[in-house]
Every structure is written in C-alpha cells, then in structure tokens.
Amino acid sequence: MSKRGASLQNKGQRGARRAAAEREARVHNGPRGPGKPPSRFGGWLRRALVWGAGIGGVGLVSLLIAVVLAANSLPGYSELQAIQTAQTIVVRARDGTEIVEIGPSYGEWLRFEEIPDSMKNAMVAVEDKRFYSHFGIDFYRTAAAVIQSFTKGERIGATSSITQQLARNIFLNSNRNLDRKAREALLALALEWKFSKEQILELYLNKVYFGGGAYGIDSASRKFFSHPATELSIGEAAIIAGLVKAPSRYSPTADVQAAVDRATVVLRLMQEQGYISADQAQVDISAVQLKQQSGQNSVRYFTDWVLPQLDLFLPETAEPIEVWTTLDIGMQRAATAAIESNTPGAAQGALVSMDRDGAVLALVGGRDYVASNYNRATSAQRQPGSAWKLFVYLAALEAGYVPEDTVVDEPVTINGWSPRNANGRNVGETTLRAAFAFSINTVAAQLGNEVGFGTVAAMARRFGITSQVNTLPSMVLGTSEVRLIDMTRAFAAVSAKGRSVEPYGISKVTTTSGELLYRHATPTQSQLVPDYVIAGITDLLQAAVQTGTGSAAQIGRPVAGKTGTTSSNKDGWFVGFSSGITTGVWMGRDDAKAVPGLQGGRAPAQAFAAYMRYAVKDRPVEEFDVTLNLPDWLAEPDEEALFGDPDEYYYIDENGNLVEPGRRQPGQGPLLPDGERTPLPIPPYNEGRPPRAPPAASDEFLQQATGGPTPP
Template identity: 40%
Template sequence: MLWSVVIGLWTVVAVVGLLAWEAYRLPDIGNLDRHTRAGAVRLVGADARMFASYGPMHGDPLTVDELPKHLIQAVIATEDRRFYEHPGIDPIGVARAAWTNLAAGRVVQGGSTLTQQLAKNVFLTADRSFERKVQELLLAFWLERQFSKDEILSIYLNRVYFGAGAYGVDAAARKYFGIPATRLGLMESALLAGMLKAPSRYNPAVAPELAGARTSVVLANMVDAGFIDQKTARAAASQPIAIAGPAGRGSGARYFADWVYDSVPDFVGRPASDLNVETTFDPGLQALAERAVAEGLAGARRGEGLQAALVALDPATGAVRALVGGRSYGDSQFNRAVQARRQPGSTFKPLVFLAALEAGWAPSDAIDDAPIRIAGWAPENIDGKFEGRITLAQALSRSRNAATVRLQEAIGRSRVRSLAERLGLSGPLPEGPSLALGTGEASPLEVAGVYAGIANGGRAVLPYAVTAVRDRDGQTLYERSGSGLSPVVSPRSAQALVGMLAGAVQNGTGKAARLDRPAAGKTGTTQDYRDAWFAGFTADLVTVVWVGRDDGSAMDSVTGGGLPADIWKRFMMPAHQGWPVRPLIGSGGDKTTLAETR
C-alpha cells in the first residue's frame, strides 16, 4: 500500500514536472493579435474585381458577429460541434473519434477541437510528436482562459488556410467567389467549411466534384446539428459551384498578371505591406482572347509546336485590355507577347508608307513594283512576280516588297527609322535596305503600341496596364495621371494611312480578317515562314496576333493572312458584340473611347 502511494506521488510529480517543462518550452504566446507576415499583391481588373494575387493572401479581419450565421453553423457542425461547451479539449469528442476510427479500422475522424487547431496553426508545427501534442493541449487551455469563445472562433477563421494561397475566410471568399465573406450564401459557406479538412483536396477550382460531395457532407452535418432542415440542405446542395474569383480564372490570365506583377516595383518599390494594384484588365475580353488563340491553334494544319501571342489595347489611351503570352501557361510561363522579340515582317511596312505620306507623297501616287538591286541584295515578292507601275495604296494593300523598298530608298531610310522610334519601337533597327521589310525585332506589345499610334490619328502610345497602386488601408502610392500621348505625325498623314490599311483588309492580303464593321490592318510573314503576324484595329480596339515557333524554325507555309488573321477575327468579332459600329479615325463620327463604350 505504501509503495502504491509513493509511486502515485512520484507519478503526479513527473506529470506536473513534464507539464511545467513543456509550458516553459512553449513559444511566445503573448502576441496573438500582433500578426506579422509578408506583404501580398492583389491585382484588380477594370471591373473592380480581383483576378490574381501573389504571396499569401489575407482578407479583412472579421468577428463572428460580422460573418453570416450559416457560415459559423457550418464550421461548428463539421469541425467542433461542442465548441461552446468544452474547456478547450473535448473528451467526448475524443472518445467519439476513437470509437469511429476503431470501427473503421483506420483514422477517419479527428478529435481536435477548434481551439486546439488554432493553437497548432498559430504557434506550433505540423509535427505529430508527443511533445507537440502536449504543447497543443496547454495552449488550448491558455487560449480558453485568455479569450472568449467568439474571439477564439474569430481568430481561427481569420487565420486558417483555405488553399490557393488564401489565409482566412474573407480571403477565401474573395479568392473563390469574388465577394467578401460577409456576403457568403449557405452553399458557399458549406463549401468553405468543408475545405478545412483538406484545402488542396477539396479546392473547388481544381476538384469541383470532390468539393461538391464534401459540401453535401457539411450540409448534412448542419441538418444533424439542428441548424437547418433537410429541404434547405437539398436546395443548397443542388446549386452549381460557380467560381467567380481569381482561383477560377483561366491560366492564360497569368501572362497578363505576371507582366503587371513584375512591373509593380517600378511604381512603388518593394513595400512590405499588402498592395492592391488596379489595372486595365478586362476579364471578358481576356476570356475571348484565350479562346481565340486556343481554337485557332487547335485547328491549324500541322500545328504541333506552334505558339501564339495576342495583345489587345485601347487605341485612344494605350490601356491593355487582354494579353495572351502563349498557348499554355502551365507548359511555359515565357510571355511571348511581352518578352519575345521577333521580326515583324510586313507589319512594319505601314511605317514606310507613313513616312512617305509625311514627306509629301499621296496614296494615289505611283511607284514601280519592279526588280531592284541594292549592294547585291534584291528583294522579291512572295508570289515571285512584279506588277509594274502601281499606286502606293495598291502596293501596301498587296504587300509588294519591291515597291516598298523602292519607296523607302526614295524618301530615305533615316525618315523611316526616326518615325519608327517616335511611334515606340525601342530595339535597334537595321541600317540597310531590308529595314523596309521588317527585319528588325519587336515584341507584339510594341507592335500593338505602334498600330495604336496610327489608329488614333498619329499620337504616340505607350501601352500600359497599371492605373493605381494602393496599400491595404487605401492610401494611394501611385496613380496614373495624364494621357501620355503626344503627336508624332500629322493627323492628315495618319488618316491617309488608315484608309490604305482599310483597303488591305477589304481587298488585299488581310481579307480573311474582315469584320462586320470598319477595320484596318496588315499581314506580316517573315523569311521561310518563321513568323506570321496580323496587326489590325477598329475604332475601339487594336489587336496584334503573332504565330511562330520558339526556336525560330520554319512553319508549314503559315502566312499572316492565314492563321494569325483567323485568330484575330475569332477574337475581334465577339469582342465587339454589343458595341456601336463606329467609323475609323479620320472618316468622321464621334471620338468616344473604348473605356466609355464598355
């Protein structure tokens, strides 16, 4: 009997000593409300909705009273039904979980309370050691003594991970549904509550069927707990899962997002706080652009290995509305719309004709489309023929190489080079006569800027995407001001060129790009079919499409008037649906900008 008492006393001493030692080794628990973390960057489109984020995303801190009642009920019913009754640990819940696991022959249910989960998520690691479990229990008791039940639940919901980089229920609501957590409906609340078990596994953007099944389980739990009736649960479960936040965006939007994100330090440096970046991104146009590229490449003859890029911007301002940098962001994050520099080919020719117009020539003036040799170099036309005496308008519409080079030599290469630089081509341009045929290099984004300068009547455009950068508190760190547009050619010359480019679409090499409204543009094909382009515009939108291979190898006779023009039309036709038909710049009509018609 004596030895039993002694052993019992020493056991108590050992347990108390162990608890004291583990309590001494606990991490700092005095700063639960002073949560520090790396800053995140949220990108917001022209529709004021977030379409991408970088870094861990944290939403607005909310209290239980501010959150929908059904969200709290969904979490309680599924994660810790006796939350408001236990002191931090739930012996009944542990016993129930142990019995369920024993009956199943495997671990199918956990016994941790929400308070224990909060202790583990905030202070401890995911280590499954005995020491970590003891510390978790001690922290759970401490949390229950320091905070009310509602405060614990609020802190938990503001900190817990929901997958896709979203920490906290408000961040999750914005990430998956594009709304604050205060506006969550029953089905959405049940879905998020179900994700707590395994955020990646039940991510509705990745596994909608699993997420739907898990949502039904949560709704059944709410019925079992008496929070809702069976009819309400069935109605909620029948609702389709609609991912409206950035988690559901097509991966192609990441090309646009990466381009913007990489440019943020140019505006505000690298602040440690969260940033909200307001952009020109149009999600509707972006979806159309991605579909046009995908469908165009899918239907291409011998299209294996082909890549494509598309840029669409407002000619009045230079605001980029949509951007596709390749056929698959998942396969390659290289942004061909911004980073790739390729020969523009005949899409450069309009600059030669514009320089001639500035020098006093007229579209009706004649030029010889005849053999020409300069220092041993003799350009040929793509069809191997020469048309003789033709007008400048005909030469551009039919993309005659010999006539274009002859025109350049007549007005002087320096005029062409200077004009190209003023309109926004930043790369080095060739010194030789091949300059006229686009043998320099440019990105699709630069080409789009050049064509915007033509489309708007001769004002230089710098394509841009960022309109403002604000911190988490709404303080403005950067805001775009001024148009940044300056005249570089006379409106009369620009208007004359627009008319010539309209002829190229109506009767020339760009016929495949005809729309149901006035449009102008130019095809481009480089030597050996290494690059194929179509650059064109309406009164509201400039769009440039490039097709080629990353290694610069030849394509199977792909010309600018073929696949690129097809992709361009696939995008531009639905993009203009519902917009008023307006004449091109210089042919009369109002001067309403795209921003005012969208």
C-alpha cells in the first residue's frame, strides 16, 4: 500500500475512534453536552434500581422456594377432606346436667361437578370475583384496600381471597395480626401451587362455616331449606353465599330481612359479573321457603353470652371441652315462663338473675330465640327511667341525707328544665322515704342538683354501669341508656352490703377426660359505699315495694326494689332482690315504640314476682338490716354539745370570739341560781383581758430573717 493510502486509512481509523468517543460522551453527559460530569442523583438512582432489582429478585426466589416447600408439606387432598376444625362443646348447668351440645354439623361431601353452578357462581361473585385469575392472593383488591385506608383513614377491610379463607379455616385461627396474615398468604400460594381451582373451590364450599353449627353448603341447605345442596335454587344459593361474611348477622333464622337484603346484594354482583341475566337477578328472595324450626329453650341466650368468654381464658385448641356454668335449670325455666306469660302484646322481655356473688342463675334475652337471637339482657341499651334513681339517692345518702329527712315536692326548674311528676301533682312536704317509694320526680331533680349531676354519674360508674352516662339535669330521671345486666349488677351490689359484684356465668372448664383447664376465681371485692348508705338505700328500696310503686313485686317475704318507666311507656323496668338473689326485668319493643299500659310497676314487677317465688323457695327468709349507724360527722348533736358550756370547754361565741374554759363571755356577770348570768356593759376590746403572751421570736430575729423591719 502506498504512503498516501496508509495515511488515509489511519485518518479514517482516528475519525471512527473520535466518533465513538463522542457517542459515549453523549450517552454519559446527556443534554448537558460534552465535558460535563455525570449527575450524582442519576448515579444514585441507577444504583438504587440495580439494588432494588437484585433484592426483589432474591425476595421472589425466596418466596418461590418457601411456597414450594410449604406446598410439599401440605396434606394430600383426601387428608384435607377429612380435617374437621370445629370444636365440640358440651355446656352443663350448675348441677352438672347437660343443657346443650354445640358442635359442627357436616352434610354430604359434594364433588365439584355435583355442586350447582348457581352456588359456585354466587360464592365467587360475592367473596372473590378474581378467583379464577389470581394465584391465591388478589393483589389488586389488597392494594386498593390499602390505598383507601391511607386516603380515607379507614381500617383495611376484608381482602382475603377464597383460597386465603380456606387456608385460615383449615390451618389457622381468626386473629387479625400480621403474623397470621403472612402465614395465611403463604399457605394460600402453596394451596394454589398444589391444587387446581376446582379442587380449592370444592374444599371451600364443603368446609366453610354458615352459622348455627352448619359447615359446608349441604349442611347449610338442609338446616335452612330442608333439602340437600344439589337442589339449591338461585335465590337459596344467594342466601347461603351471603352468610359467609357474618353468619350470625345474616342468618335467616335470626333476621329474615337482613338475610334477604344480603342475598339481594349477592344477586346484583352475580349479574354484574355475567353469571346470571337481569331477569334471573329479579328473584323474590322473600318468597324463599325457610325450614320451620321448633322453638328452642331460651338457654341459648345464656350460652350466646358465656361461650365467647372462653377465648379470654382458654388456650387455642380444637379439643372437645365441657363448660360448667352457673345456670340453674329450674330457675331458667321459671324465668322463661315469667317473661312469656307477662310480657304484653308485641313487646319483648328480658330477665337477668344473679346470686350475691355475681353468679348468673338465669338469663332470658327475648321471648323467642328462634324468632330473634338478639340478646336484650346483655346487649340492648335502653333508658331505665326511675330505676336510675337508685344512684341519685345513693349519692344523697352518702352526702348526709337519711330516710326520715323532710323534702319538698314542689315545681322546680333547673337550667331551663322543669320536671313533672307522673300524676301531675305536688304533695308539698314529705319524707325522703316516701319520695323514693312513690318515685317523685321533682324531689329526685332537687337532690341531683344539690349533690351534683356529675356525682350521680360517678355513683353509677362505681356500681358497674358501663354505658355512656350524660350529666344533663334530666339524667336523674334515667335518660342515659343502660344494659339490663349492668342495672342488675348495681342492685346486686346493694344486696351484697355495698360490696362490688362481677357477673359471671362459667364456673370451670374441663376436657372430656376431666382435665381442669379453667376455674373461676372470686375477684377481690371493694366496698363501694359505707354501711350506713347501704342501710338507708335498702330502707328506701324496701319501702318502694311495701307501700310504693313496686307493690306488685311482693312475694310474701322481704323484697327491696325499684320500678322504672320511660316516657310514652316505651320501657318498663323492675329490679330488686330478696334472700340474696337479685333479678332485673325489662320490657319494651325493639323499635322503641310505645307499649300501651306498660309500666314498671305492672308487667315487669309481676314477672319479677312470678320468677322470684320459685327462685327463693328453698332459701331462708332474710330480713333487711336498715339500722342507720351514722358516723360522728353525720350524727345529730344535742343542744348542749352544739352550743357548749364555757365552764367546761372551748367554744366560739356568736361574734366569732374564742371563749376559754371558765371565762365569762364579754358582757356577762356572775352565774345566777337559775343558770342565767347577770348582763354587764361590754367593755372595750382590750379592757379586762390578760396581757398578751410574749412573741415566739424577737423583733430583731424577725428583721434579720425577713430582711426588713417588722410590721407594727
């Protein structure tokens, strides 16, 4: 090659290298042009992306390994079919009699192809619409719930897929914590890895809980519709699918309208997701024929109250157990009969009865458990009316009143509020005992105003009222809503001589082999008020039954109690005690409409008496101790002690001057035979007085100590 050709070739190579360098510079320098250093932020961003991708990759590989390991450790399909996670519980009365056995009810196992399409589609539509497309976790649904929680400040709602629910039902508990949710998610991914969608849905529909002890769609179908699940209609399938979210709330045997409303939501979702047509979605759910169930003993109200308490003191276990309760079978029957026979019209009735130690002997939460399992004895909050005056008079007695004190029944206005008596009249002067016995509203208002409405509220809290208490003047007439079991507890504390009472219903829990898992320990009791206050309030409560508004509660032995009636006869109460047993009765409508003729002194007091005649028949008659042993500061002093004798001890005269022992008061002469003294002219202030005692410190010392001259 010639020199000229070689030179051209070298120049071409140098040009190529220069062009490559310029391209590289443009890549590094970007729009800043050549010669400028690369951005520090860009470098950090690139490194963060690289590290993030690396960590994400490692995490993904680790998750994949964990899922594979979990899937390999899962039982086989036939083993999962055989797993039963529900617990059998035998509930016994206080004498050991078995009163109910609560446990799982399983129907026939239905294979995937045997389950009606309407049932499968309804469940997927309402519980997990992306079931057939996700891998066990609906990440879209979860992310949307998290975003909504952050933007609207709401708690993250239920986001578990069908597979996650299955994992929880078979392997885990229902605790809402991060550890359980993480394990649930891992198991869901493992289930999806190991089993097909059809197998997972088959397991789910045969194992999910539908309430009332029914596990699986076949058991639920037989319980609610009296036929196997293979015959389910679209409307029936919608009702069953709607139960999963809240079996007790949407149960058609507890609240038909709630079940219908929920099923309507299921049908709408099925239509939106294309499982049924608009015509099929117009099913008249209310026309679905439910299985007619025979009446159940009201003992279920009691078991509904006590069994959830097992979670508080028992370790998590699926082992069969026996729960020994405080329930008395005979008293429960008497309580049920008393409510059924005395509750008027369309009203509901409830009763709670407890022993002096807080043991609940009988509990009725309504007239018919099958028609409504809502527990009005432990859950409903209603205004107690004049039964609330227990706390007003407790506060007045603690402040120094006694039953014989004179009070005035007269018109009164407090902060613009003017209470009226039930009969519209005022009787003028009367005793505290009579005012309580005849439930005079104006006197209660005056007492509450005098001791302080906050003091009355605090007294109610002291005696076990747990619901919200207002401090408006009208609160003295029972405008704050309370629970029947709390009011009964308060009266039980009075029966227990002022000591605190904690209601309880479980005495012990054992395994079926007899191993003791739990025994009730008597809590430390505190004295709520002094003995003289209890004696006074017992006097008043006894008078209310003997001569006042509660006379219908008399049973032929001492009874102390109080009636309560709210405005327009919406609520009627009677709460009282005798021979160590305290019983509270409430009657009214669930919709709080007026019940004609309902008054605390009539139907509730009559139901109380009907029950208590049986409850105390084997107990000795107990007279109430109403003797007032007042403390010194409340004892009425005699005239001598009040004014004193100057020859015996110090006292203050009417001018506020200290009179020493043996000294005459200014202006008094010698003591005459009739006990009087000769009046004398009152001398000037210092005349005739002894010289002042020398000061404890000299003026010089005080001047040095205070840094200035002493005052004259």
